[in-house]
Amino acid sequence: MEKTEKQPISLQPFLPNTPYPLYTLPSLFISHGAPTIAIENNRTTQALNKFGQNLPKPRLIIIISAHWQSQHLEINGNAAPATWHDFSGFQKALYTIDYPVKGDSLIAEQLAQQLQALGVSTSVNRLRPFDHGVWSPLVHLYPQADVPIVQLSLPQHFDSYACFQLGALLAPLRAEQVLIIGSGSVTHNLAQVQFDSGEVDAEAREFKYWLIHQLKQHMPTALDWRSHPFAHHNHPTPEHLLPLFFAAGAGSKMSIVHESFAHFSLGMDVYRFD
Numbered sequence: 001m002e003k004t005e006k007q008p009i010s011l012q013p014f015l016p017n018t019p020y021p022l023y024t025l026p027s028l029f030i031s032h033g034a035p036t037i038a039i040e041n042n043r044t045t046q047a048l049n050k051f052g053q054n055l056p057k058p059r060l061i062i063i064i065s066a067h068w069q070s071q072h073l074e075i076n077g078n079a080a081p082a083t084w085h086d087f088s089g090f091q092k093a094l095y096t097i098d099y100p101v102k103g104d105s106l107i108a109e110q111l112a113q114q115l116q117a118l119g120v121s122t123s124v125n126r127l128r129p130f131d132h133g134v135w136s137p138l139v140h141l142y143p144q145a146d147v148p149i150v151q152l153s154l155p156q157h158f159d160s161y162a163c164f165q166l167g168a169l170l171a172p173l174r175a176e177q178v179l180i181i182g183s184g185s186v187t188h189n190l191a192q193v194q195f196d197s198g199e200v201d202a203e204a205r206e207f208k209y210w211l212i213h214q215l216k217q218h219m220p221t222a223l224d225w226r227s228h229p230f231a232h233h234n235h236p237t238p239e240h241l242l243p244l245f246f247a248a249g250a251g252s253k254m255s256i257v258h259e260s261f262a263h264f265s266l267g268m269d270v271y272r273f274d
Contacts, residue, residue: 008172009114014107015059015176016148023056026272027167027180027250028257029243030137033266034193035087038097038136044268047258048140051270058179060107061142061149062170064163065133066184066240070153073115073166077108077124081151084129099135101145108150118169125153133183147179159238160223160245167249180250182243186211186267187234194264201265203230208259208267215254215271222248234265248273 030048037045067086068074083099108124115122134151155162163182170180187204207230214222223245225231235241248254251273258270 009111009118009169010176011060011107011110011173011178012176014110015178022175023177024175025056025058025177025179026274027171027174027182027247028273029182029184029186029247029269029271030141031185031266031268031270032133032137032183033185033262033268035090035094035132035136037268038132038139039091039093042262043260044258044262044270045140047270048137049143051257052141052143055179056177058147059177060104061138061147061179061181062111062152062173063134063149063181063183064152064154064243064246065131066154066188066243067131067133068128068151068153069156069239071156073120073122073155074125074128074153075108075112075122076103076128076130076151076153077105077112077126078103078128079105081149082129083135084131086131097135097139099130099139099145101130101135101138101142102148104148104150107148111150115169120166120169137183154239154242158242160225160242163242163245164219164223164249167246167251171250174250180247182245182247184240184243186241186244186269187261187265188240188267189234189236189265191236192233192265197264199264200261203233204261204265204267206230207234208269212254212256212259212269215248219248234267244271247271
């Protein structure tokens with residue numbers, strides 16, 4: 001039997017029709033920080049809103065959030081996921097937010113089939129709601145909730161390299177007007193959080209600017225982020241940084257959309273990869 005080449009992933013036949021011309025979108029990493037970003041009006045939320053207005057409107061968003069970890073890769077096949085307020089102890093206004101965006105069960109099934117054909121163990125979860133890693137930044141990026149979303153889980157055994165490779169598999173979808181997003185935080189040590197502090201954790205600052213340099217100049221070193229002496233300080237657990245490498249794998253040239261800190265230790269940067 002002749003060996004056949006594996007075809008790159010494509011969702012073109014299954015994507016909704018669009019009046020817009022063909023274009024290639026970037027991939028995006030969004031630091032969502034604390035859930036309060038959903039009701040804040042600050043430099044980060046303003047940057048997200050402006051970026052959403054200036055970017056050609058996607059036909060679909062594929063997103064990985066730090067807040068859905070699983071044994072193996074799952075794809076959200078819920079056609080109408082609820083807005084899940086998966087946190088406690090915050091102001092009442094957060095719990096009234098509803099982000100009524102649609103999912104897409106057909107595209108979730110097609111994506112799962114194509115990933116399985118490429119040797120990636122994948123299943124479809126038809127019951128999953130959208131956690132705040134999805135909706136808390138997207139209420140600013142697309143406040144009309146008019147771009148359908150398919151969420152991928154973050155497998156517990158994935159490291160930066162596996163996330164990068166998964167992003168690379170999905171990279172061709174950018175030319176099909178699919179916006180690929182990783183949602184986490186570039187620095188995320190909750191033990192160091194000081195709400196509304198005007199100061200910045202010096203170790204968070206140093207780690208972040210080192211990582212930015214590596215993302216721009218030498219991706220292999222960025223992927224080996226745990227080698228930095230302040231890596232564990234900024235990410236006692238890795239789930240908020242790993243979505244960055246998913247976005248990086250789906251793109252190439254890195255540039256900064258926005259950079260800032262909040263609550264002393266939370267890096268609130270937004271990066272694009274073209």
